[in-house]
Amino acid sequence: MKYKLETIPVWDALQENNECLLCTLMEKAENRYIDYYLGSSVMNPETRVQVNITGFCHTHYQALTMASKPQALGLIADTHLQETRRQLEPEILRLKKVSTVKKARTSIGKIMLLLKARENGCLICSSMDTAFNRYAYTLAYLWGSDHEFRAAYTKTRGICLHHFPLLMDIAEKALQKQTLLDFYQTITENLDKHLDTALEEVHWMTQMFKSENRDKEWRGCQNAHERAIDLETGRGRRKQEP
Ligand SMILES: [Zn+2]
């Protein structure tokens, strides 16, 4: 399967040289989707239907709340809650009329299933997956076809531990044989260097809390713990596991 190439955003993210270029891209994509769902799409009947069916994960509902667009989020919540109530109503009515605990348990079981099913899926997480596949494919493609990109990549920190296996999966679709072998070896070597740098920095940071080092220089390691965690888990990623 081929994906649409996104060479400009991938080059831009590479040049930012953050902890992970895929995280940089995914954070931007996530913010775009949050804006999208709180923008004029709220008035689009097709989007409203999708929102009613799938909704968002807990983290993305919180992100939508934090974006301070009360009217848009109010509209989303209004129709989504109406839909939830429409689904629950028959069981709520049935439960009112039952006279045995056995029958009540059946109704409660159905209500529980419906409520649990509501938490499956997230429109923002699944859009992020689609964007990720395009970005990762483009990264591998550029690496395989553009020497300038390859040289620039080796000078950056590269990618995080969370995105490494995901990128390797996609690379197989973008690259063949010898290029794929080079890719596996070079990207892994880059990750190894990234680990070395992060460890060196975070270790130095821990040493700076010792009294005997109080006159030493921080060497830019004040936030090394944050960079280490970004490397460990990635900042820009889907929030709900599929
Ligand atoms: Zn990442």
Ligand SMILES: [Zn+2]
């Ligand atoms: Zn989500």
